[in-house]
Amino acid sequence: MHRLSLRRWALVPLLLLLGACPALAQPTALVGPTALNPADSTVIEDATVVLKDDRIAAVGPSSDVTVPDDATVHEMPNKYVMPGLIDGHVHFFQSGGLYTRPDVLDLRAKRPYAEELRRIKERLPDTFRRYLRSGVTSVVDVGGPMWNLDVRARADTTAMAPTVAVAGPLISSVERPSLDEGDPPILQITTPEAARKEVREQIIAGVDLVKIWYIVRQGETPADYRPVVEATIDEAHNAGIRVAVHATELETARAAVEAGADVLVHSVFDKPVDDAFVRLLRENDVLYIPTLMVRERYRETFVQQLDLTTAEHRLGQKDVIASLFDLRTLPDPLVPPELRQRIQQAPETPSDTVAMRNLKRLHDAGIPIAAGTDAGNIGTPHGPALFREFELMRTAGLAPQEILATATAGGARLLGRDDLGQLKPGM
Ligand SMILES: [Zn+2]
Numbered sequence: 001m002h003r004l005s006l007r008r009w010a011l012v013p014l015l016l017l018l019g020a021c022p023a024l025a026q027p028t029a030l031v032g033p034t035a036l037n038p039a040d041s042t043v044i045e046d047a048t049v050v051l052k053d054d055r056i057a058a059v060g061p062s063s064d065v066t067v068p069d070d071a072t073v074h075e076m077p078n079k080y081v082m083p084g085l086i087d088g089h090v091h092f093f094q095s096g097g098l099y100t101r102p103d104v105l106d107l108r109a110k111r112p113y114a115e116e117l118r119r120i121k122e123r124l125p126d127t128f129r130r131y132l133r134s135g136v137t138s139v140v141d142v143g144g145p146m147w148n149l150d151v152r153a154r155a156d157t158t159a160m161a162p163t164v165a166v167a168g169p170l171i172s173s174v175e176r177p178s179l180d181e182g183d184p185p186i187l188q189i190t191t192p193e194a195a196r197k198e199v200r201e202q203i204i205a206g207v208d209l210v211k212i213w214y215i216v217r218q219g220e221t222p223a224d225y226r227p228v229v230e231a232t233i234d235e236a237h238n239a240g241i242r243v244a245v246h247a248t249e250l251e252t253a254r255a256a257v258e259a260g261a262d263v264l265v266h267s268v269f270d271k272p273v274d275d276a277f278v279r280l281l282r283e284n285d286v287l288y289i290p291t292l293m294v295r296e297r298y299r300e301t302f303v304q305q306l307d308l309t310t311a312e313h314r315l316g317q318k319d320v321i322a323s324l325f326d327l328r329t330l331p332d333p334l335v336p337p338e339l340r341q342r343i344q345q346a347p348e349t350p351s352d353t354v355a356m357r358n359l360k361r362l363h364d365a366g367i368p369i370a371a372g373t374d375a376g377n378i379g380t381p382h383g384p385a386l387f388r389e390f391e392l393m394r395t396a397g398l399a400p401q402e403i404l405a406t407a408t409a410g411g412a413r414l415l416g417r418d419d420l421g422q423l424k425p426g427m
Pocket residue numbers: 089090091142374
């Protein structure tokens with residue numbers, strides 16, 4: 001079958017079903033499921049969905065929708081149909097395993113970074129399939145090496161792959177030499193002129209988004225790097241490309257939005273957001289991606305108290321997940337002593353309560369939210385991670401329908417696609 005049809009409508013049970021269809025030249029009717037459109041909280045029990053030419057031709061109560069005479073009919077009374085999920089924050093250059101960020105935890109003596117990258121590239125088709133099996137039909141790679149563009153090209157030409165949008169290397173205030181194997185994912189750029197040049201090159205190469213890593217080190221203020229941030233955003237906007245910014249402290253995030261950021265790719269987690277910040281996001285129509293789980297998973301891995309979900313055990317890459325527990329068995333000289341001590345002391349891992357409260361506050365204020373996991377980082381596996389993110393969003397106080405809206409219509413907004421994320425005719 002044509003792969004676009006998979007991307008547009010599929011959930012896991014539906015995927016399996018549609019995967020068995022030879023073609024969609026003739027209409028297909030899904031009869032009897034409960035149809036959900038989280039964007040407007042529509043729930044239709046005993047629905048009929050008619051698919052034709054890779055699009056939804058009709059959706060509604062079975063009593064109102066006429067099934068075309070030539071349609072292939074699938075009776076599915078005990079299933080749900082909803083738009084495919086969208087993970088708005090992933091990184092394909094990272095595996096999710098223990099050896100994937102030598103700048104955070106240097107275990108290159110155990111596994112050279114080039115070897116880690118080789119494995120990641122080799123398993124890309126498998127990684128793509130794990131997203132689909134998890135019901136995730138679109139992902140946004142928010143920054144990585146220039147070979148991110150090859151990842152997108154491979155996804156575009158692979159039948160079993162999600163829709164992929166990509167950013168190129170992060171324009172960063174700090175350097176990460178341990179990640180440089182000739183095509184670095186993070187570029188330290190210190191002048192506005194260099195930033196403009198890099199942005200122009202990335203746009204010519206075909207990135208969907210530009211990403212800034214706005215890291216403020218001790219002794220610095222957000223103002224120090226702001227000229228580079230402003231130049232980057234200005235240059236990208238001149239070409240009609242949006243800019244996503246990693247800015248996790250309130251004052252850095254404020255500076256990023258004042259400088260024109262379109263997307264904040266993480267929560268603000270150091271302080272509660274204030275009224276002026278909420279207003280600023282609203283006035284600038286900023287999209288907010290909370291990524292609540294990624295910091296939790298770093299902490300849990302580093303104290304060896306990982307609590308992966310059933311979905312992650314079932315749908316995640318087994319060897320990647322197994323590597324997360326290697327900290328217990330690696331020879332002593334390889335593991336930094338502070339980490340060894342933390343593992344022995346096994347402190348409770350606190351939850352990001354400030355980030356959760358900020359999410360609730362911004363959501364209640366009507367700020368658009370897109371769900372994202374930061375999958376690929378240590379402890380956050382590709383594919384099923386969104387389900388843990390959903391649990392944390394629920395703990396933050398969002399209702400299930402609202403959470404699903406962030407992972408469907410919210411994600412479509414991030415992708416800039418008005419033909420994705422809703423269960424409606426024409427989608
Ligand atoms: Zn990220």
